Amino acid sequence: AEHMLKDVLQVNHRDYRAHFELGWVYLNLLDNLPLAEFHLEQAARYARLEDNLLFARFALRHLGDACYCQQHFGKATETALQVLHGQEQPELEHRYECARYMAMGGELASATRRLAGIVSKAPLYYMQAQVERDFTRHDEIRQMLQDLRQARVTRIRHHVHTSWQKHRLAGMILPDRIDPHALFRRTMEKHLRVMSHLPYVTLAQREQQIAGLMLEDSRKLIVQEVNARSRHYESHSERRHRRWVWVNKTGAALLHGAAILLLSSALFFATRYIADLAGMGSWLGGNGLVSLLLALTLALGLAGALLVRFVPPGTRRLLRKQAELDDSLRLLESP
Structure with a gap:
């Protein structure tokens, strides 16, 4: 050649x-x-x-x-x-x-x-x-x-911060002193550690996708935190209720006894009424005893009603916090 x-x-x-x-x-x-x-x-x-x-x-x-x-x-x-x-x-x-x-x-x-x-x-x-x-x-x-790599990371970070300021979660006031901005910063730090190992090509070509993923992960972390707090209060209130459930059971037993006494008194009065119609009402006396039973029935009924409705100390506060968290959770999960 x-x-x-x-x-x-x-x-x-x-x-x-x-x-x-x-x-x-x-x-x-x-x-x-x-x-x-x-x-x-x-x-x-x-x-x-x-x-x-x-x-x-x-x-x-x-x-x-x-x-x-x-x-x-x-x-x-x-x-x-x-x-x-x-x-x-x-x-x-x-x-x-x-x-x-x-x-x-x-x-x-x-x-x-x-x-x-x-x-x-x-x-x-x-x-x-x-x-x-x-x-x-x-x-x-x-x-x-x-x-160049650091500039790309800084650009993504700035874009995410700008998008977060416009996000509805950034302006929400969450119960139980949950700070959405602190949770966002925690998510940001985690993603920054991951981005330090990503190739430059990935950072450049998937800039919008990475930013969107960081915002979505922030939302998920906030939802997870609200849900965890709600379950914590629910568990705490259940433990407190189990500790004091004997009071409610005692109240139920008193109501049950009061109902039995009340039925007994009603049966006695019905029997005496029938005896009066038959001309034998004098055989069924004991008005003093019946009055005592009625008074005892009333006392047992009132005590039982109070004990059945007894709520352990601090439980209402726990339930109120749980309700606030559940309302916030429904709002966060709504589209």
């Missing part, structure tokens, strides 16, 4: 395609970098003379590779800038190559600025730059990548 391409160039030394093919062979197959540089440079030159600017830029990109492999970083940078020149919207890959050549050539300020612009437009290049030795060997570029 080398000899055939040389024969073509002997016939027409301005054949830029033959120059390019021969330069490609020297660059990738024969490992003759000086000849590769020469022929690729000729290919770009004659392509421009033929007004084939697209092919000229294509040849210049390969020329940049040849110069880079020979550690001619200054010429590689110059070649990359020629590729970018004349393009209204240069491809990011071309800009990335230029930044890489600049970094190796010692133009760290320009390389850092260009790489930052590339990463902001296409976050995938962040991952590529992280493993690119031409970049990672320079502290300035590594620091720039860390700063």
